[in-house]
Amino acid sequence: xxxxxxxxxxxxxxxxxxxxxxxxxxxxxxxxxxxxxxxxPNISIDYAYFIEKGMASVVTxxxxxxxxxxxxxxxxxxAGECLLLDLDQTPLRTFVQMTGSxxxxxxxxxxxxxxxxGSLRRKLLRYAHIVMMQTAETAVALARxxxxxxxxxxxxxxxxxxxxxxxxxxxxxxxxxxxxxxxxVTVAMAELEAEHMIKSRRGKIIVRDRGKLIxxxxxxxxxxxxxxxxxxxx
Numbered sequence: 676x677x678x679x680x681x682x683x684x685x686x687x688x689x690x691x692x693x694x695x696x697x698x699x700x701x702x703x704x705x706x707x708x709x710x711x712x713x714x715x716p717n718i719s720i721d722y723a724y725f726i727e728k729g730m731a732s733v734v735t736x737x738x739x740x741x742x743x744x745x746x747x748x749x750x751x752x753x754a755g756e757c758l759l760l761d762l763d764q765t766p767l768r769t770f771v772q773m774t775g776s777x778x779x780x781x782x783x784x785x786x787x788x789x790x791x792x793g794s795l796r797r798k799l800l801r802y803a804h805i806v807m808m809q810t811a812e813t814a815v816a817l818a819r820x821x822x823x824x825x826x827x828x829x830x831x832x833x834x835x836x837x838x839x840x841x842x843x844x845x846x847x848x849x850x851x852x853x854x855x856x857x858x859x860v861t862v863a864m865a866e867l868e869a870e871h872m873i874k875s876r877r878g879k880i881i882v883r884d885r886g887k888l889i890x891x892x893x894x895x896x897x898x899x900x901x902x903x904x905x906x907x908x909x
Contacts, residue, residue: 682725682727682778683727684727684751684752684778685752685907685908686798686802687725689798691795691798693792693794694794697788698780698785698788698795701780702779703778703779703780704776704777704778705724705776705777707726707728707729707731707771707776710771711770711771712768712770713755713769713777714768716765716766716767719763720763720764720765720782721781721782722755722779723754723756723758724754724778724779725778726748726749726750726752726775726777726836727775727778729749729771729772729776730772730775731748732747732769732852733746733767733768734768734770735767735768743851743854744851744854745814746806746809747772747832748769749836749837750836753802754769755769756802756806758786759799759800759802759803760803761786772844773836801906801907804902804906805903805906805907808899812899815895820893822853822859822862823891824891824892824893824895825853825855826853826863826864827867827872827888827891828892829852829853830873831888831889831892831896834882840881840883841879841881841882842879843879844878844880845878846861846864849864867888870884871883871884871887872884872887872891873888
């Protein structure tokens with residue numbers, strides 16, 4: 676059982692004390708290992724996960740049978756957000772990208788708490804709004820941005836959710852996240868590294884110049900982060 680009044684998860688920390696107290700008896704700490712599936716597509720969701728450390732990816736299936744990342748989740752949010760909209764399943768899949776930990780709560784307990792507290796429901800629905808914004812921004816990035824811009828945006832999102840400047844990631848996973856072939860990722864990585872924005876090592880990427888990455892990403896990064904601070908953190 677979770678007993679701390681100061682969770683690392685920023686969404687939980689933004690709750691009114693009485694709402695966090697309402698959830699606390701139902702929260703349990705669990706480890707998140709790479710590739711763990713938190714939400715299976717089209718299967719009833721048993722738990723919501725408030726990420727404490729690490730990162731999870733939300734992916735959709737393409738018509739060709741592949742996967743494409745549409746959003747990611749770190750300590751700012753939760754996996755299983757469709758529960759907030761009174762839905763018990765989704766066609767999307769959520770799995771762990773970066774190892775870490777989470778506070779999980781049974782779907783029934785979360786729904787009961789939201790029914791009992793209007794302030795809790797309002798805050799969590801604001802988070803659902805942020806998820807929709809990030810998904811929309813991903814769609815725009817995939818449709819309009821160059822591979823370098825998409826890579827810069829993804830690195831910034833991951834850097835926000837990492838502890839430090841190292842991001843554990845392979846080129847294969849990056850290709851999935853960016854919706855491009857592995858060869859395209861290799862070229863984009865080399866170009867960002869040549870400009871001293873990142874340093875690539877086997878299985879990890881080191882962010883060296885966040886400011887330059889923001890410049891490259893342009894307007895594809897920052898809006899949902901600003902909105903989060905306005906409607907969730909405030």
